[in-house]
Amino acid sequence: MFYYLYKNKYLFSIEDKYDYPKVNNIPLITDELYFLYESDKKASKGSYAISDVSDLFSYEESIDLLRLKETKEIIPENIKWLIDNRKIKAVNTSYENYEERFYFAENKKKTVNILALGDVGSTLLMGLKLLGADIIESIGIYDRSSGKIQRFEYEMNQTSFPFEYDVLPEVHGISKDELFDCDMFVFCASKGVPAIGDEGKDVRMVQLEENAKLIKEYAVLAADKSFKGIFAVVSDPVDPLCATVLKESNNELLPEQIKGYGLGVMNARAMYYAKKNQGYSMYLNEGRAFGPHGNDLVIANSIADYDDKLSKELTKLAVEANLQVRKTGFKPYIAPALSSGAISIVYTLKGEWHYSSNYIAGVYMGAKNRNLSSGLEIEKINMPDELFERIKYTYNNLKKLGDL
Known part of the structure; x- marks a missing residue:
């Protein structure tokens, strides 16, 4: 690894291709660190929070960032500690004025x-x-x-x-x-x-x-x-x-x-049916929601013990829940405004886990995430191929929609 200093900020990269003054190492105690990488800005974010060692070696964004990856790369213990504590911000140097991202968000109202x-x-x-x-x-x-x-x-x-x-x-x-x-x-x-x-x-x-x-x-x-x-x-x-x-x-x-902000209510609707039907109850502790607010939603009944049939049944119930409200003669806007809107927005501002759509390799798609001082973190999980294929199908459909 190569370490640099820029205006009292410590930076590092895997490749030695930056002209900043070099240092031998970073301090053992630091509250912020910036990882420099280069990726096509037409299909990647300007910055994000490093949440796993694999992030240091995966420059190109893809839907794969939702999955935990094994890596044999060995990194210094202090870097690993900073990753585990979400104190490293990745900054894409393909963007103009990327140095403007050398800051952590303030913890204020x-x-x-x-x-x-x-x-x-x-x-x-x-x-x-x-x-x-x-x-x-x-x-x-x-x-x-x-x-x-x-x-x-x-x-x-x-x-x-x-x-x-x-x-x-x-x-x-x-x-x-x-x-x-x-x-x-x-x-x-x-x-x-x-x-x-x-x-x-x-x-x-x-x-x-x-x-x-x-x-x-x-x-x-x-x-x-x-x-x-x-x-x-x-x-x-x-x-x-x-x-x-x-x-x-x-x-x-x-x-x-x-x-x-649309996925929060789809999660809440899945929760509603999971409470009403014991067969879906695993969702309450182990479930996840992915994708859009509407068709192509992906509900996983459990990420610990995934059942494709149950998950697709629960997905259908969540997708059609708004139609059930419409059958009462009213437009279904209260739960979306609160679950997807107010609650998820407050959780965003607090830096807490919530559901919302974020940019993933050229596509906006919903998943569990949080906005930290060091940047956006989208949850990575171990998931079976069966679930990942559903998510990938949704991702590709959203990409086609964006290309129209």
Whole structure:
């Protein structure tokens, strides 16, 4: 390994191809370290948290990053300790201005701005207000209707615990020009939501064309503002809309800045049926969800004792759960706004494990992950080939959708 020093930051790489001043080693005690690698920026992130030794020797991204890999490579013990404690940030030197990634995120309260206060946006706002006390400093809200902004500014700031009046985050109206003055921007605008009785096969995909037009404007605005925070996509279908944001920002946004929030509710729906049917109960302790919010979802009943038949049955129940709500005569937006939206966003900001879609080798796809100070970590697990083939099939379908 080769070690370097840059403005009091310690760097290292497997190959000696960087011009920074060299050092013999890194300090035995350090809180941050940067791993330099080079990978095609058209199919790889700008940075991420190193979570396994194999990351140091796998430069090209692929869907394989979801699987734990055995490696015979021997690395220094202090490097191994830093990996185990998630104190190494991988930085892709193929990106321009990659040195801007030589920092760890601050552990502080965050500011969140929400676009659109319809059914989903307003419900998500309530969830963030009530759940975000520990991590959210303030919530900015914007909608084309000034009346909605005023209403929710009144209502949310009149929501309080008794005798603890500064605990919950303040909610305030903002202008369109202020949308990206924050740590996280949450896109909840939507058009073309099918009416009750007009669902079709996958109601989420009906919205793709119209919502892609909507989100383009804000991707361009984020790029123009040199936005450095998280661009959170809650509107359906989240995975292709994330890809739209990256493309329409003219790659001014880094792939890892964009996250899609749709998989949380699919996990919660699988949990719902696992509680109702003992045959699926393993999911509660050992299950996982992968893929999009909708068709091509992959539910694994267990990663310890995977059963393909049970997993596909549970997947079907989770995928069709929204149709069951529609049969009651109501649109199914409350659970998505809370499970995929508010809860998953709060967990993101806290650096805790949650479900959301992230960039994997050119495709946005959902999996268990967390955002650490050192960057994004997507969970790696031992999984049977049968499960991996399902995940790969979904990945390839999402890739085809993004290529349209």
